[in-house]
Amino acid sequence: MKIWIKRMLPLVAVGMLLVGFGSQLPAAAASAANANGLLLLAVFAGLVVYTWFNASIWSDVLAGLGENPGRVKATRLWIRSEVMKWLPGGIWGYASRVVKAPEIGVERSVAGASLVAELLLTIAAWSVLALVGLIGSGRLLAGLIELPDAAVVQVAALLGVAACVVVLVFRGRLWRAIVGRLAPLRERSWKASSLLRAFASYLGLCLFHAALLQVLVLAFLPESEGLTFFATVDGMAWLIGFFAIGVPGGIGVREAGMAWLLGQVMPMPEAVAIAVSWRALQLAAEMSVLAGTFLIRPLRPFGTCLDASRAGL
Template identity: 30%
Template sequence: MLKSLFARLKPYLKTYLRWVVLGATLFFLAQTLKSNWQEVAEIRLRDRGGSFLVLAFGVTMLAHTWSGWVWGWILRECDQSVSMLWATRVFLKTNVAKYLPGNIWHFYGRIREATQIGLSVMAATASVVLEALLMAASALPMVALALPGHRADLSVVALAAVLVGIHPRWLNPVLERLERVKLKGKLSDNPLFRMRRYPLRPLLGEVAFVGLRGLGFLLAWAAITPWEIDRLSLVFGGFSLAWLLGLVIPGAPGGIGVFEATAVAVLDGEFPAVTVLAAVALYRLISVAAEALGAGLAVALEGLRDRRRSD
């Protein structure tokens, strides 16, 4: 009876959990901003700060575009023949959907676009799951820079678990079971897909992606205050931890709230709170603007392609 009751309540609990997470993080940010409001209002960009922001925007735009290219690699590792330009365009077009409630609509959009051109549903689904795993694995070594002692060791253990889990020897049996359930015995008409090799190239691609995102944040930081070279690794590690938690914690579309709260919590004790708040706010604006521009360009290119085909 309790099991049945829990099953009925589970969808509602998930919904409320999302709102609790989002509400708690926004409350934390509001309290921090309230305590430092006057100082934040007095923040001004440095000389050449505008140049740093332009560079941050360009690097962040490159990161999103590069991530679409890496998704194309992941699809190819899943034995799907796709155009890299198609993968990049679809990735950019769907990326802004992660800001919708539920934080899954960008994945849904990519799977739908993939199946519309005849790709395997399971392969498309595996590609978006594998993409998130590879992103997390790529951020974990950098997270260790911001964590002291044994906590850093935990990130290494988590990294090892992810790297082992994505090996075809372990991942393929899981995917095959899921596909057998989905196909319900129709294997003759729907051959099972398998990963042929370890996804090393996509993993290295995601490492570059996280590195570009971190560089974008450092450039936004430099627009406000000069870099302290001996502490750049701490800033980069704090960003990586905040970005990772924004990626994996449910209930925060696009990581909004979780990313900002984590960055403030990790870096506040090491740097002035006003600097952290200003850098985080600037970077969020830069990231959203880059994603919006990427989506707009992708839609425009798609429309141009369709017009050419109709002529």
């Protein structure tokens, strides 16, 4: 039963997105067809750069725990492992990094600890971005007072119930995993300078990510809000997707949140088209960067990475 819950969650999340915004899809498709192709290409290129540099920050997190495997090696392993997040449960993107860490000279216990530190720094960076953007974007703050239509409210409620069910079913396993990962953090000496550098890098990349979202909106609409608005939208959408427990990559959930937030200041069809295009471009960028790792001093055939999905934590 638990396996079926894991496998069904992504389908349920995407299905709810289609139900909630189904009436907007024809107009959204028409809007996407008329989007500026050059700006879409620029956003794609920017997301490729973002993906690579985001992966490279893991080496700073490892340095903060006393390990220095080399930035290129750590980046390549991060990228190859990240694709595993699409497996049911959403944990394999992290688990495969722990399993494969000895290949770059990092102990598995240290790798596990680095994942906790990385998550905390990433959540902090996106939260700061969303908060600063919200403070600086009065129009969005006023827009949030307006409630979405009934269909979106129902979808949000169902997603909330589904998330609660997953947490209740897996609460023991989740708690043991968190405690186990935190143990090495207590045992190792930290290098604050490296961790602060990692946080600053994450925050800078989050701002760059929001700027790319702004460019994407310009591909659909001739006028755009300020960067603070998109910092809030991007930050809040990321957090919404991250805390959608069990949904790989927050797919469906993140798009619903972004479409609703964008819909505060633009027609909903365009908001839906932008949210879906944003996901599609990010997936294309991730796959392109993944392919690039096999052109730059490949470590092993890709099939070995899949072994992580069968390894025990």
